[in-house]
Amino acid sequence: MNLKFASPLAIAVALSTGIPALHAETPSDTFVIVREISSIAEWDPAVSQILDVALINGDVYDSLVGFDPRNPDTLGGMLAESWSVSEDGMTITFKMREGVTFHSGNPVTSADPLFSFRRLMLIGREPSSNMRALGYSAENIDDYLSAPDPQTFVMKLPNKLAPTMVINMLTSSAFSVVDSELVKSHEVDGDFGAKWLSGRADGEASAGSGPFMIDTFRPQSLVMLSANEDYWRFKPAMKRVIYRHVPEAGTQRLLIEKGDADLAFNITATDAAAMAGAEGVKVEYRPSKKILYFGFNRMIEPFDDPRVVKAMRYLVDYEGLSNSIMKDIGTVHQTFVPAGFLGAVTETPFSLAVEKAKALLAEAGYPDGFEFTFTAYNRKPEMDLATSFQATAAQAGVKVDVVNAPVSQTIPLYRDQKLQALQLSYTAGYLDPNATASKFTFNPGAMPGADREAKWPSEMTYRLGWYPEDLSEKTAAAAQELDETKRTKMYEELQKAAWEDSPFVFLFQATQQLAMRDNVEGVFYDTRGSSFASVTKK
Amino acid sequence: MTRSTKAGRIALKQGATIAATFLGLVLVTFLIGRVMPLDPVTAAVGPDVSQEIYDAVKEEMGLNKPLLIQLLDYIGQVLRGDFGVSFSTNQPVIRDIARVFPATVELAAAGVLIGTLIGVPLGVLAAVKRGTAIDGAVRVVTLVGHSAPVFWKGLILLVVFYAALDWANGPGRLSVYYEGVVPTRTGLIVIDAILAREWDVMRDALGHLALPAFSLGYGAAAYIGRMTRSFMLDQLRQEYVSVARVKGLSEFRVVFTEVLPNCAVQLVTTIALTFGLLLEGAVLTETVFAWPGLGQYMTKAMFNADMNAVLGGTLVIGVIFVALNLGSDLLYRILDPRTRT
Structure with a gap:
């Protein structure tokens, strides 16, 4: 073995003289994505x-239903070839597609799907909230899900729910269908193979x-997929x-400008604007399911008075932010249902109106304003949103003490x-208004007969101490409505009602920039989902 | 007292010091981790989990136990060679460190080598030409190395030498088409490529290493250069230098055969400490150059309150410093005959 190249001197000479670089476009059959992926730890859906x-x-798992990335206009069957809904809307029967195999063969x-949905519920981690939203629990799941024959999967619903909502929910990553035989073979102590599948x-x-x-998979470094x-x-x-x-x-x-990566x-936003004119590069803007919001705690003065929160709505410079900090990375959106979803209200009735805010504050007994602590995520653009709000609120005599903190500190x-009060964002888990309505206008503790003392820390309404009895019931009813026109109207009303009473102030729907x-053609990435299976390079 | 008992006592004393150092390290890091206002449970399970699951995971992670029991549990675990699992990566901490540490070693070694090759000659030159324009110029160069923000320096290097001139490869340790070509043996890609006789991969890896190593090396050169200058000036004032000159030795020989060797002991310490600091992981350099090293790993772990990873990483850094101290002690003995008695 010739080790003379390893001598420090050789390396030093090589380094100091510069190595002729081996630059090329990325290979034509390889798609290189650059992204901040350090948060990936657990792979199990x-x-x-x-x-x-x-x-x-x-791109690794299929669901029962989903979008074809080549033509994502309609939701269709994936592993289920078709499905039918019983007349009462309480049973959905899926006919499985024949001849499909897992990567294992x-x-x-x-x-x-029976194994996948059961384990989703019984493992009980964060994604299982989707199962709970459908009315399933660890106790009742076996009464409602069944696979009478290899080609038929039956989902009975414990509660009445709009079948469109259920089908929409099934597109989310939680409902990915895993290879039951393979996963079971790695089961340890009844963990449904979670340890194996997560820590791949x-x-x-x-x-x-x-x-x-x-x-x-090299954590915090690289993920390589093969077709x-x-x-x-x-x-x-x-x-x-x-x-x-x-x-x-x-x-x-x-990396993009040099051609060493295909997608960033x-x-x-500044770089995106500069890159738009660069040779060989294009920048596309896609709507995302992420909504940025401010929240004000109803249990802490002065936000126990809805008029004070309403005043806050008038102290955000939506237009100014939209032209500066949020330019190209978000559009003004003042409700919780993202644009592109059923029933989304895209009107923007609020703008910076200091006098209106002052009047509301005076009405609520704060003519000279007040001071409060506002916790904001310590990254951009969130920090800048908080700073801007601090400046505009000051115009109405409201002193905002901004505390920037990482999410791991804020969430507990x-x-x-x-x-x-805080600034945060929420990403809808699936393409249905219930994905966000169930978070922002529904508090399980406000439902008839509920225990008011019970803790619901997974619910945003609970976290801000808001118990909207009427809106919670209306949210539940909207999720159950079978008639789509009526359902659309119900969500529109919910969003408008929330403007009057809700402790949430919705600001922007985030835009994903794809450089x-x-x-590169055929990147599927928007509110419906994402896939790189249809990508081609010309 | 026989020589062997004396050596035994020294070894025992050193061993006790090292053990106390590690215990202190674990204790302080552990306590800081527990009093930080970060919640490891939320970081592990996500923000929207129900109270029941939250409580179950907290129990599973052993965070319900009294602090002292948690600490003793951890120490017991470490003594058995188990550093636990990092929940930022869901991998055993040992495996994580075995992956990220070689990347840092590779970068730090190249950085300190460049730092030494540039810093020492600059320091010598500045000392010999003290008060002249050359000394001034060296001061400016080292000042820039010291004070220019690492982030800015890194990006400038990338823009000039990668994007504009195409002299070096871009961020990351390898180009995508070389990923997985060379089997991992040492984790140092340059060395692994040499062992596999994959010269293209070696060239590619060196091309990737060049800019981050220079970015770090320039900072190191600034420090090493300033220290070399000051060590040299101390020596140049000594009588033996005048004697050597009076004896008619050329200035070149005075500097390189008389003065510089006398600075060697101090220089070794300086270089070893610089290497130690670089091994801690240069977070910003690693971030700009997408270099998957210990710095990025530890930073991420800290923000996630991922205490197993933080403690594991801290212990590794502790081991490095202890080893470097022992190493430089050993070098003293070789370089300075007076320490041998």
């Missing part, structure tokens, strides 16, 4: 629903049936999809109802 995991798992049968190491099989399989050549829908044009962890926005921009997720206090090489 029943355990983690963080955005990065959901994004990648979206195991055939997909109705036993797989290199070289382990993927438990999905999607267009890609996970080949390599599933036998994918039932079509053969992906890309043989490999590589996610590289590149935390710095400026670095992502350089985290560039800044928020859950314990201890924050006086790409200009030869």
Whole structure:
């Protein structure tokens, strides 16, 4: 073995003289994505629903229903070829698609969604909230889900719910269908294989049936996917999809401009504008399911008076922010249902109106304003939103003490109802207004007969001490409405009613900037979902 | 007292010091981790989980136990060689460190090498030409190295040498098409490529290493240069220098055969400490250059209140400093005959 190259001198000389770089465009059958992916820890769709995991798992697992990335206009069957809803709307029967196999080669049968949904409920981690929203519990699940034969999967609903909502929910990553045989073979102490599936190491099989399989995972560094050549829908044009962890926005921009990456997720708005004119690069703006909001605690003065919160709505400079801090990264959106969802209200009745705010404050007994603590996420653009609000609120005599903190510090206090006011964002889990209505106008503790003393720290309404009895009942009713026109109207009314009484002030719907090489086509990424299976490079 | 008992006592004393250092490290890091207002349970389970699941996970993580029991549990675990699982990555901390630490070693070693190769000659030059324009110029160069923000320096290097001139490769440790080509043996990609005789991969890895190493190396050169200058000036004032000059030795020989060797002991300490600091992980450099090293790993762990990872990383850094101290002690003995008696 010739080790002379390893001598420090040789390396030093090489370093000091500069190595002729081996630059090329990324290979034509490889799609290189640069993204901040350091949060990925657990891969199991029943355990983690963080955005990065959901994004990648979206290409690894199939669901019963979903969008075809080549033509995502209509929601259709995936692993289920078709489905039918009983007349009373209480039973949905799925006919499984024949001839589909998992990456392991195991055939997909109705036993797989049954196993996947049961384990989702029984593991009980964060994604199981979707099952609870459908009325399932660890106790009742076996009474309602069944697989009478390998091609039939039956979901009975414990409560009346709009079937469109149920179908929409099934597109979310929580309902990914896992390879039951493979996962069961890794089960330890009744954990449904969660430990194995979550903590995957290199070289382990993927438990999905999607267009890609996970080949390599180096935490906080790299995820490499390889194409599933036998994918039932079509053969992906890309043989490999590589996610590289590149935390710095400026670095992502350089990689795209040089052609060493095909798609960047985290560039800044300024960079995006500058890149739009660069050779070989294009920037696209896609709506996301993320809503940015302020919250004011109804249990802490002075926000126990809804007029004070309403005054806050008039102390945000929506237009100014939209043209500066939020330019290209968000559009003004003043309700909790994201645009693009059924029943979304896109009117924006609030604007910066200091006099109106002052009048409301005077009415509530605060003619000279007041002082309060406002906790904001310690990253951009959230920190800048808080600073802007601080300046505009001061015009009405309201002194905002901004505390910037990481989410890991904010959330425990928020859950314990201890924050006086905060700035945060929420991403809808699925394409249905109930995804956010159930969070922002529904408090289980406000329902008839509920125990007012019970703790619901998973609910945002509870965290701000808001118990809207009427709106909670209306939210539950809207989720149950079978008639889509009526249902749409119900959500519209809910959103408008929330403007009067809600402790939440909705500001923006985030926009995802996608900076790409200009030869990239077919990226599916919007409020409906995401996939890179349809990507081609010309 | 026989020589062997004396050596035994020294070893025992050193051993006790090292054990106390580690115990102190664990204790302080553990307590800081527990009093920080970050909640490891929320970081692990996500913000929207129900109270029941939250409580169950908290119990599972052992956070309901009294602090002292938690500490003793942890120490017991570490003594058995188990550093626990990091929930930021869901991997055993040992495996994480085995992955990120070689990246840091590779970068720090290249950085300190560049720092030494630039810093020492600059320091010598500045000392010899004290008060001249050259000394001034060196001061400016080192001042910039010291004071320019790492982030800015890194991005400038990327823009100039990667984006504009194309002399070096971009961020990351390897280009995508070389990922997985070379089997991991040492974790140092340059060395692994050499072992596998994959010269293209080695060139690619060196091309990626060049800019972050230079970015770190420049900062290190600034420090090493200033220290070298001051050590040299101390020596140049000594009588033996005048004697050497009077004897007719050329200035070159005075500097390089008489004065510089006498600075060696102090220089070794300076370089070793610089290396130690670089090994702690240069978070900002690692961030700009997407270098998956210990700095990024520890920072992420700290923000997540991922105490297993933080404690594991801290212990590794502790081991490095102890080893570097022992190493430089050993070098003293070789370089300075007076310490051998």
